[in-house]
Amino acid sequence: MPRFEPFIGIRYDTATLDPALVTAPPYDVISPTDRAALVASAPQNVVRVDLPIDGDDPYGDAAQQFAKWRSEGVLVDDAQPSFTVYRMDAADENGVVRHTTGVIGAMELTRPGEGDILPHEFTTPKAKSDRLDLLRSTRSNLSAVWGLSPARGLTALLDTAEDPLCRFEADGVTHSVWRITDAERIDAIRTAIGSAPIVIADGHHRYETSLAYRDERRSSDGGGGAADAVMTFVVELVEDELDVGPIHRLLAGLPEDFDLLAAFTPYFDVEAFAFTDAPTVNRLQELGGLVLVVPEGAWLLRPRPETIAATRNLDSSRLDLALASLPEHALVYQHGVEHIRSAIDSGAAQAGVLLRPVTIDQIIEIAEGGEKMPPKSTFFAPKPRTGVVFRSID
Numbered sequence: 001m002p003r004f005e006p007f008i009g010i011r012y013d014t015a016t017l018d019p020a021l022v023t024a025p026p027y028d029v030i031s032p033t034d035r036a037a038l039v040a041s042a043p044q045n046v047v048r049v050d051l052p053i054d055g056d057d058p059y060g061d062a063a064q065q066f067a068k069w070r071s072e073g074v075l076v077d078d079a080q081p082s083f084t085v086y087r088m089d090a091a092d093e094n095g096v097v098r099h100t101t102g103v104i105g106a107m108e109l110t111r112p113g114e115g116d117i118l119p120h121e122f123t124t125p126k127a128k129s130d131r132l133d134l135l136r137s138t139r140s141n142l143s144a145v146w147g148l149s150p151a152r153g154l155t156a157l158l159d160t161a162e163d164p165l166c167r168f169e170a171d172g173v174t175h176s177v178w179r180i181t182d183a184e185r186i187d188a189i190r191t192a193i194g195s196a197p198i199v200i201a202d203g204h205h206r207y208e209t210s211l212a213y214r215d216e217r218r219s220s221d222g223g224g225g226a227a228d229a230v231m232t233f234v235v236e237l238v239e240d241e242l243d244v245g246p247i248h249r250l251l252a253g254l255p256e257d258f259d260l261l262a263a264f265t266p267y268f269d270v271e272a273f274a275f276t277d278a279p280t281v282n283r284l285q286e287l288g289g290l291v292l293v294v295p296e297g298a299w300l301l302r303p304r305p306e307t308i309a310a311t312r313n314l315d316s317s318r319l320d321l322a323l324a325s326l327p328e329h330a331l332v333y334q335h336g337v338e339h340i341r342s343a344i345d346s347g348a349a350q351a352g353v354l355l356r357p358v359t360i361d362q363i364i365e366i367a368e369g370g371e372k373m374p375p376k377s378t379f380f381a382p383k384p385r386t387g388v389v390f391r392s393i394d
Contacts, residue, residue, distance in 0.1 A: 001116050001194045001195060001196065001197070002107055002108060002110075002116050002117060002193065002194055002197070002198045003107070003108035003194060003229075004105045004106070004107050004108075004189075004190055004193040004194055004232070004234065005081075005105055005106045005108075005190065005229065006081040006082050006083045006105055006106070006180075006181075006186055006190075007081050007082075007105065007106045007229075007231070007391050008077055008078050008080065008081050008082075008392075009077070009078045009082060009084060009179070009389040009390065009391065010070065010075050010076070010077055010078075010140070010389065010390040010391065010392060011075065011076060011078065011165075011388075011389050011390070012044070012074065012075060012076075012387060013073060013074060013075070013076050014165070014166045017042070017044060017074070018042070018168070019166050019168045019175070019385075019387070019388070020168040020169060020170045021041045021042040021045065022042050022044050022045050022046060022387055023045075023046055023168075023170065023175075023385035023386060023387035023388060024038050024045060024046050024047045024050065024051075024385060024386050024387060025171065025383055025385065025386070026143060026202075026383050026384075026386060027047070027050050027051045027143070027386065028205075029335075029383065030047065030051060032053075035047050035051055035053070044069065044074050045387075046142070046386050046387035047386075048062070048065050049062040049063075049065050049066045049069075049138065049142060050062075050134070050142045050143060050386050050387075052065075052134070059133045059134050059136070059137035059138075060137055062134060062137060062138055063137040063138045063139075066138050066140065066142075075390070078179070080181055081181075082179045082180055082181045082186075083103050083104065083105050083179075083180040083185075083186060083189055084103065084104040084105075084177060084178070084179055084180075084388065084389050085101065085102075085103050085104075085158045085160065085177070085178040085179075085180060086101070086102055086103070086104055086175070086176070086177055086178075086233060086384060086388060087099060087100070087101040087102075087175075087176045087177075088100045088101075088173050088174070088175055088176075088382045088384065089173065089174040089176075090172055090173040090174070090381075090382045091172070092243055092381075098243050100235055100242065100243070100382065101155055101158055101159075101235070102146075102158070102233045102234050102235035102236075103154075103158055103180075103189055103193075103233070103234055104144050104231060104232065104233050104234075104388070104389055105189075105190075105193075105231075105232060105234070106226075106229035106230070106231060106232070106391060107145070107147065107198065107229055107230055107231075107232035107234070108228060108229050109207075109210055109211050109214050109224075109228055109229060109230055111211060116196075116197035116198065117147075117197070117198050117200065117207070118197055118198065118199045118200065131205050131206055131209040132209045132212055132213060135209055135210070135213045135393075136213065136216075139392065139393055139394045140390055140391060140392050140393060140394075141210075141230060141231035141390065141391040141392075141393060142386065142390055143203070143206065143231075143384075143386040144203065144231045144232055144233040144384065144389075145200060145202070145203035145206050145207045145210075145230055145231070145232045145233070146200070146201040146202035146203050146232070146233050146235070146380060146384065147198040147199065147200055147201060147232050147233065147234045147235070148198065148199040148200075148201045148234070148235055148236075148237040148242070148363070149192075149193050149196055149198055149199075149234050149235070149236055149237055150196045150197070150236075150237045151192040151193060151195050151196045151236065152236070153192065153236075154189070154192050154193065154234070154235075154236040155236045155238070155240075157185070157188050157189050157192055158189070160178055160180075162178060164176045164177055164178050165177045165178055165179050170385060171382075173382040175385055175388070177388055177389075193234055198232075198234065199237065199363060201235070201242075201363070201380050202380050202383075206230070207230060210227070210230040213227055213393075214227045214228055225393070226391075226392065226393040226394065227393045229393075231389075231390075231391040233384055237360065239360060242360060242380065243380070243381050243382070244357050244358060244359070244360065244363075244379070244380055244381075245281070245335060245357050245379040245380075245381055246281060246315070246335070246354070246355040246356055246357045246358070246379060247333050247334070247335050247355070247376040247379045248333075248334050248335065248336070248337070248339075248340050248352060248353060248354050248355055249319065249323075249331060249332070249333065249334070249352065249353045249355070250331070250332040250333075250334050250340065250343050250348075250349035250351070250352050251323075251326075251329055251330070251331060251332075251349060251350055251351040251352070251353070252329065252330045252332070252348075252349045252350050253328065253329045253330040253350075254326065254327060254329045254350055254351075255327060258326075258327065260292070260294065260326075260350075260351055261292065261294075261299060263322070263325060263326055264292060264301060264322050266304075266322075266325075267301075267303065267304060267307045267318065267321060267322040267325075268289070268290070268301035268302055268303055268304060268307065268318075268322070269301075269302045269303075269304060270292075270299050270300070270301060270302075271299065271300050271302075272297065272298075272299060272300070273291050273297075273298040273299055273300040274298070275298065275341075280337045280354065281337065281354070281356065281357065284354060284355075284356045285356050285357075287300055287302075288302055289301050289302040289303070290315050290318075290319060290353055290354060290355055290356070291353070291354040292351060292352075292353055293340055293341060293344050293351065293352040293353070293354065294344065294350070294351045294352075295344060295345075295347075301353075303318045307321060307322075313362070314358060314362065315355040315356050316355060316358075316376070319353055319355065332349065333376040334352075335379045335381075337354060340352035340354060357379075
């Protein structure tokens with residue numbers, strides 16, 4: 001079963017720095033405009049090391065910046081190993097306040113089939129290459145992989161009446177952070193997480209990158225040492241603690257006169273769709289289909305029986321079947337219905353496709369069956385902030 005251990009955390013000095021200004025969303029949802037705004041908000045913002053873009057050697061510059069912040073006291077090391085409890089409170093798209101509480105520790109790395117860490121999505125090569133170059137340079141886990149544990153009672157073990165180490169608001173989410181150093185509580189958490197397999201919810205690229213880096217370190221050093229584990233945020237696998245949304249698609253680069261609706265017709269039954277004030281994703285779930293959005297309007301796409309028979313019960317799988325029949329095109333993954341509609345209205349994309357969310361049961365079924373979903377099939381929200389804690393693997 002997975003080994004999950006406390007570690008000596010590296011943290012921003014929140015006595016002098018506002019965590020809302022120095023932390024950031026995950027690197028893969030930050031646009032160039034977002035990054036510039038984050039750096040403008042605070043020169044110590046984590047994107048300067050987690051999303052380096054400047055100079056001839058951005059990864060080397062990131063490592064130098066990270067080391068400089070540690071030497072100057074911008075970042076400080078914990079006095080002893082600990083688990084970090086991290087809670088996020090936010091309203092979902094229906095206005096219902098939801099919470100996600102998990103624990104950050106060092107999880108032993110194992111390949112699928114070797115141990116009990118179960119991925120559920122395929123990954124793309126470029127993102128893995130970028131993260132590997134950054135890991136080689138900084139020799140630190142800058143952001144956590146997100147894992148789901150079926151261990152019942154884990155959330156209760158993380159409950160505390162103590163004042164948080166820090167609490168801050170960012171992007172409509174309240175983030176609260178505690179540190180656990182008590183040996184008895186550490187042992188209880190370690191035992192609970194080690195009692196069942198872990199399903200990777202988010203951070204597949206970082207997990208596969210960490211495996212590759214572990215193997216490099218074993219080859220060069222004779223052992224991976226701290227690189228044998230990866231910083232992981234583990235949440236109990238229950239509906240109350242998770243909000244899983246869809247990741248939609250944007251299409252561009254198709255021939256100007258291409259009839260996309262006709263191309264989709266062999267795979268889907270098509271009917272007109274009108275946006276209303278009701279939550280769009282909820283309506284898709286009720287209507288049982290996807291939605292194609294183009295400048296001329298929107299259409300509901302209900303999978304035909306032959307499409308259902310040829311694919312997994314996932315919108316992403318059924319859409320991929322249809323996309324494979326199209327001429328060469330560019331595909332962009334994008335969460336948020338309004339982001340899709342804005343991209344179409346502005347001409348940034350030729351078309352968008354809105355998907356329904358994957359269920360918790362589907363994630364478990366696919367991971368435990370040793371299979372994987374298409375890339376970007378799930379969007380877990382809210383997203384943990386990068387910069388809450390770092391872990392050295394030197």
